Amino acid sequence: MQTKRAMILVSNDPESIRLGADDLVKSLNDALAAYELQDEVDVSTIGDVGRADILPLVIVYPEATVYGPVKAGDARYLVEEHLYKGRVATDLLAPPKQLSGHIGWLRTRKGYNPAEQRVVLERAGRIDPDDIEDYIAHSGYEALGKAVTEMTPMQVIETVEKSGLQGRGGAGFPAGRKWRFVRGAEGDKKYVICNADESEPGTFKDRVVMEGDPHQVLEALAIAAYAIGADEGFIYIRGEYGVAYQRLEKAIRQAEEFGFLGNNIFGTDFNFHLHIHAGAGAYVCGEETALIESLEGKRGEPRTRPPYPTTNGLWNKPTLVNNVETLSNVPAILRNGPEWYKAIGTPSSPGTKVYTIMGNINFSGVIEVPMGITLREVINIYAKGMKPGSTFKMAQTGGASGSIIPAALQDTPMDFESFRKAGVSLGSGALLICDQNVCIVDLVKVLLQFFRFESCGKCTPCRIGTQRSYEIVERITQGQGQLEELDKLLEMAAEMERASNCGLGQTASAPVRDMLKHFRTEVEAHIRLGICPTGVCPMVVEEEAAPA
Amino acid sequence: MTAPSTERDIPALVRAAIEKHGAKRDALIPILSEVNLALGYIPGEAFKEVRKQLHDPTEGVFVAESQLHALASFYDMLATKPRGEHVIKFCENAPCHVVGGKAVWDTLREKLSLKNGETTPDGKWTLVTTSCIGLCSVGPVVLVDEDLYGNVTPEQIGDILGRYE
Numbered sequence: 001m002q003t004k005r006a007m008i009l010v011s012n013d014p015e016s017i018r019l020g021a022d023d024l025v026k027s028l029n030d031a032l033a034a035y036e037l038q039d040e041v042d043v044s045t046i047g048d049v050g051r052a053d054i055l056p057l058v059i060v061y062p063e064a065t066v067y068g069p070v071k072a073g074d075a076r077y078l079v080e081e082h083l084y085k086g087r088v089a090t091d092l093l094a095p096p097k098q099l100s101g102h103i104g105w106l107r108t109r110k111g112y113n114p115a116e117q118r119v120v121l122e123r124a125g126r127i128d129p130d131d132i133e134d135y136i137a138h139s140g141y142e143a144l145g146k147a148v149t150e151m152t153p154m155q156v157i158e159t160v161e162k163s164g165l166q167g168r169g170g171a172g173f174p175a176g177r178k179w180r181f182v183r184g185a186e187g188d189k190k191y192v193i194c195n196a197d198e199s200e201p202g203t204f205k206d207r208v209v210m211e212g213d214p215h216q217v218l219e220a221l222a223i224a225a226y227a228i229g230a231d232e233g234f235i236y237i238r239g240e241y242g243v244a245y246q247r248l249e250k251a252i253r254q255a256e257e258f259g260f261l262g263n264n265i266f267g268t269d270f271n272f273h274l275h276i277h278a279g280a281g282a283y284v285c286g287e288e289t290a291l292i293e294s295l296e297g298k299r300g301e302p303r304t305r306p307p308y309p310t311t312n313g314l315w316n317k318p319t320l321v322n323n324v325e326t327l328s329n330v331p332a333i334l335r336n337g338p339e340w341y342k343a344i345g346t347p348s349s350p351g352t353k354v355y356t357i358m359g360n361i362n363f364s365g366v367i368e369v370p371m372g373i374t375l376r377e378v379i380n381i382y383a384k385g386m387k388p389g390s391t392f393k394m395a396q397t398g399g400a401s402g403s404i405i406p407a408a409l410q411d412t413p414m415d416f417e418s419f420r421k422a423g424v425s426l427g428s429g430a431l432l433i434c435d436q437n438v439c440i441v442d443l444v445k446v447l448l449q450f451f452r453f454e455s456c457g458k459c460t461p462c463r464i465g466t467q468r469s470y471e472i473v474e475r476i477t478q479g480q481g482q483l484e485e486l487d488k489l490l491e492m493a494a495e496m497e498r499a500s501n502c503g504l505g506q507t508a509s510a511p512v513r514d515m516l517k518h519f520r521t522e523v524e525a526h527i528r529l530g531i532c533p534t535g536v537c538p539m540v541v542e543e544e545a546a547p548a
Numbered sequence: 549m550t551a552p553s554t555e556r557d558i559p560a561l562v563r564a565a566i567e568k569h570g571a572k573r574d575a576l577i578p579i580l581s582e583v584n585l586a587l588g589y590i591p592g593e594a595f596k597e598v599r600k601q602l603h604d605p606t607e608g609v610f611v612a613e614s615q616l617h618a619l620a621s622f623y624d625m626l627a628t629k630p631r632g633e634h635v636i637k638f639c640e641n642a643p644c645h646v647v648g649g650k651a652v653w654d655t656l657r658e659k660l661s662l663k664n665g666e667t668t669p670d671g672k673w674t675l676v677t678t679s680c681i682g683l684c685s686v687g688p689v690v691l692v693d694e695d696l697y698g699n700v701t702p703e704q705i706g707d708i709l710g711r712y713e
Contacts, residue, residue, distance in 0.1 A: 198682065199679060199680065200680070201641035201642055201643060201679070201680035201684075202641065202642065202643040202680060202684045203680075203682070204680075204682030204683070204684060207682045239581065239623075239625045240625075240678075240679070240681050240682070241682070277577075277578070278577075278578065278581065279577070279623070280577050280580070280581050280619075280623035280624070280625045280626050281623050281624030281625035281626070281679060282622060282623050282624060283679060294577065295574060296573070296574050297572075297573045297574040297575065297576040297577060297619075298619070299618055299619060299622040300622065300623075356684060356685070358643045358647075358684045358685055358687065359643065359646055359647065360646065360647070364684070364685035364686075365685045366685075396642060399680075400641075400642065430643070430684075432642055432643050432646065432684075434646050438646050442645075443642060443645070443646065446640070446641070446642050446645045447642055449640070450640075450641060450642075454679075456622070
């Protein structure tokens with residue numbers, strides 16, 4: 001039997017037949033014949049698929065794209081788009097299942113997981129990342145063209161300001177304001193840098209953006225350069241991301257060929273040259289001044305601030321540093337306008353957020369949802385619930401430097417303001433969901449192990465603080481903990497927050513604080529009773545208890 | 549993957565790396581990465597060679613050997629000691645940890661009789677931990693050279709190692 005490259009399944013339950021499934025099968029076969037695809041593609045039927053709202057339904061394999069309802073008259077279009085041209089026939093895609101229950105601020109769009117809303121990841125997975133023409137066919141470089149031919153740099157900055165876009169690297173600083181600072185800084189030579197040093201453990205959203213839609217990052221950087229008055233830019237990508245590096249490198253070459261990068265972009269006198277630079281494995285280089293040091297070919301040790309990079313950045317010139325996800329929002333904002341963007345998410349935190357979800361849940365991966373969704377909604381809807389036998393105990397947000405969220409805060413809307421009010425941090429967008437079998441002390445030990453390894457050692461509070469905190473917590477897991485040392489931990493946390501030179505040291509104590517704030521009983525059980533309630537900690541001194 | 553440095557023409561390797569990334573101070577990390585990739589580590593001779601070829605006061609490029617060592621010791625992906633024929637990297641971060649990473653790590657150490665950072669006496673295996681490689685949805689994750697293994701259980705370790713016999 002000849003191998004077929006694709007298979008079309010058409011629903012043929014009684015309801016589908018009543019709605020014209022038989023005619024649809026015939027039309028699909030005719031359309032395949034018209035494109036001479038009859039030998040490459042099979043048409044078959046399936047029974048009830050439990051989606052009465054979208055019958056007749058068509059599933060195209062191997063991609064398993066679900067279309068519905070599909071009429072006989074749509075057959076030719078569907079065959080032409082999906083099987084002849086090889087792209088998803090977006091307007092025929094089945095809508096997501098209707099959700100019961102209240103999901104805040106959701107505007108569902110077709111084709112994705114329940115009620116996902118994609119801005120940053122709009123094209124990822126749907127276009128060929130190695131093909132600039134595919135990007136252009138999906139509104140690519142439209143925003144750049146609009147910016148350089150129809151708008152002044154100040155108008156671009158005002159648009160970004162009006163949209164309310166906040167930095168997605170963790171701090172949530174208003175992006176437009178940062179752009180304005182760099183625009184206003186003195187000097188003729190300025191730089192833009194895309195911070196793609198995504199090193200927070202558990203965060204891989206930027207990798208997915210760069211691998212799936214590299215041109216979007218390039219377009220956004222060119223827009224930013226135009227707005228702030230830069231003619232040169234860098235993408236600083238962590239050394240571990242080989243595939244993303246290659247895709248971006250290829251994308252830059254293509255964009256140069258097409259005149260979207262280089263000299264006289266869109267026939268104007270705007271020039272922009274973009275370089276890509278790979279890191280070599282250092283968490284601290286995600287901090288913007290450390291990143292700049294590393295770009296200059298030095299050890300990635302953060303600078304003392306002020307002055308900030310907005311006035312004294314790369315080679316001491318005014319420099320804009322933005323995260324991949326932050327930048328990737330910009331083209332859509334320029335295309336659709338700031339009002340469109342503000343309508344997504346919450347009033348204080350507009351837009352979407354890309355999360356990586358993982359841990360003791362049924363679905364791990366990347367989701368993009370409006371700001372303001374709650375943790376409970378993420379777990380129950382997007383993560384498809386906790387694993388069988390698991391109940392929610394806590395979530396670790398935003399990689400190592402985020403917060404540990406106890407069950408009591410599960411219904412807090414996830415946006416910058418609500419989280420700030422609740423005393424927790426959204427971080428970089430990683431959500432590590434832990435069940436009742438995860439020991440808080442063991443988890444914090446792992447996080448501190450990370451910090452003591454990654455501390456660059458330049459300033460004392462961080463270098464010594466991460467090491468001493470680790471030692472105390474490790475002793476607790478070995479049954480050697482003492483109650484007085486818990487106070488010592490909090491004292492050190494306060495000093496590290498106050499006196500550390502950069503964000504690494506300032507946030508390294510967050511897990512310790514959260515542990516003692518929300519799970520003190522469990523910690524004290526280790527010390528007072530000499531038991532680990534979850535049975536995870538060894539409670540004796542082992543030869544090599546942890547990777548060191 | 550690691551060829552002994554004596555078999556390689558280090559001056560030519562360094563020259564090619566400089567040509568690719570530019571003879572300037574800010575290209576030091578890519579240049580060292582290139583050497584590291586080709587040899588599996590950066591031998592002392594390579595540091596000397598990079599300095600020799602790059603340091604050029606007349607062009608305003610100042611490079612000291614100590615600076616190169618400072619870089620190599622700072623960045624985790626740059627190694628200064630030879631590594632085994634196969635390098636096993638284990639992700640030790642929290643996302644892999646909560647889905648069973650510790651048991652995988654213990655099995656790896658036990659099977660190879662290695663601690664973190666060590667190489668077996670026969671030069672076959674090096675065991676190291678790695679920073680998060682962003683594959684958390686399939687944790688625990690183990691990398692052997694460039695091969696990725698996800699959803700690893702302690703029972704699979706024997707099989708995985710066996711593929712490299």
